[in-house]
Amino acid sequence: MWRGALLAPAAFAPVFQDLLSAEAAATSGFAVPGGGLWLVEAFFAKAPDGPRLQGQIDRLAGSLALAPPSLTLDRVPPRDWLAEVERQSSPVVAGRFLVHGRHDRGRWPAGGWAIEIDPGRAFGTGRHDSTRGCLLALDRLARRRRIRRSLDLGCGSGILAIAAIKLWRAPTLASDIDPLAAAETLRNARANAARPWLRTLTANGFRHAVLMRCRHDLIVANILAGPLVKLAPELVRRLAPGGRAVLSGILSRQASGVLAAYLRRGLRLERRLQLGDWPTLVLRRGPGIMPRP
Numbered sequence: 001m002w003r004g005a006l007l008a009p010a011a012f013a014p015v016f017q018d019l020l021s022a023e024a025a026a027t028s029g030f031a032v033p034g035g036g037l038w039l040v041e042a043f044f045a046k047a048p049d050g051p052r053l054q055g056q057i058d059r060l061a062g063s064l065a066l067a068p069p070s071l072t073l074d075r076v077p078p079r080d081w082l083a084e085v086e087r088q089s090s091p092v093v094a095g096r097f098l099v100h101g102r103h104d105r106g107r108w109p110a111g112g113w114a115i116e117i118d119p120g121r122a123f124g125t126g127r128h129d130s131t132r133g134c135l136l137a138l139d140r141l142a143r144r145r146r147i148r149r150s151l152d153l154g155c156g157s158g159i160l161a162i163a164a165i166k167l168w169r170a171p172t173l174a175s176d177i178d179p180l181a182a183a184e185t186l187r188n189a190r191a192n193a194a195r196p197w198l199r200t201l202t203a204n205g206f207r208h209a210v211l212m213r214c215r216h217d218l219i220v221a222n223i224l225a226g227p228l229v230k231l232a233p234e235l236v237r238r239l240a241p242g243g244r245a246v247l248s249g250i251l252s253r254q255a256s257g258v259l260a261a262y263l264r265r266g267l268r269l270e271r272r273l274q275l276g277d278w279p280t281l282v283l284r285r286g287p288g289i290m291p292r293p
């Protein structure tokens with residue numbers, strides 16, 4: 001791979017970029033801070049003919065009455081891009097779960113604790129501390145509790161809904177405000193043989209007829225502190241007596257505010273996991289407590 005670069009006045013940079021893109025596999029252009037110049041880069045699969053390209057640049061500059069920019073060419077050391085991408089997306093381990101990408105299919109036994117996730121355009125590879133915190137919390141919960149209905153609120157890629165299905169084989173709702181998430185969640189659920197237990201919805205919080213009539217033994221919500229506080233009254237109402245809420249997406253400094261919103265409504269803090277700056281809260285609704293409005 002070869003890289004060509006030149007500096008051109010901002011107004012003319014796209015013209016030089018166009019010229020180079022006739023031969024290059026990819027080009028880019030961006031402003032150099034503080035000078036009115038752009039750096040135009042072009043990447044070539046094969047060594048380009050430097051003098052010929054410079055001649056074209058000179059002629060183009062002449063036609064624009066500009067001083068000709070000079071093209072520098074460097075060889076970019078070869079890289080195994082596939083290996084690089086795969087290294088970056090190496091499996092994530094959280095408790096008994098191992099979350100891997102599609103390229104790792106077959107390396108880990110399907111149907112066990114391995115979760116295959118291709119997040120597509122949705123959030124949730126398992127790499128973020130908030131997601132890992134939820135996976136750890138679910139894994140620990142499964143050692144003590146049987147869950148019969150669960151809800152993953154803000155499902156993104158569907159990773160937490162799939163984890164819950166792997167643990168409990170129970171009917172699970174996965175909902176997200178982003179309509180893309182439902183499609184990504186269904187695709188991932190199929191790859192993990194979790195589809196039979198899953199139903200997806202698109203909704204802002206609980207604003208959906210199905211969500212407003214169901215109660216769950218488990219609600220996992222990795223959203224953000226603000227929405228979690230706003231959703232507290234309905235989330236608590238949607239928890240069955242004795243049910244657990246696993247809340248994440250909260251920064252350490254926001255944890256007390258989120259916690260207060262839920263404690264005020266009768267939940268008890270059962271566990272707090274801390275990964276980096278991201279706490280995950282596990283809260284329990286008492287068997288007979290009627291949450292305050």
Ligand SMILES: C[S@@+](CC[C@H](N)C(=O)[O-])C[C@H]1O[C@@H](n2cnc3c(N)ncnc32)[C@H](O)[C@@H]1O
Pocket residue numbers: 122123124125126130131134153154155156157158159160175176177178181203204205206222223224227249
């Ligand atoms: C941090 S991602 C979590 C994704 C995945 N559950 C995970 O743990 O990796 C938060 C998700 O919540 C969704 N979300 C944010 N606000 C929401 C709301 N009010 N109602 C439903 N979903 C919401 C976002 O679209 C996003 O997919």
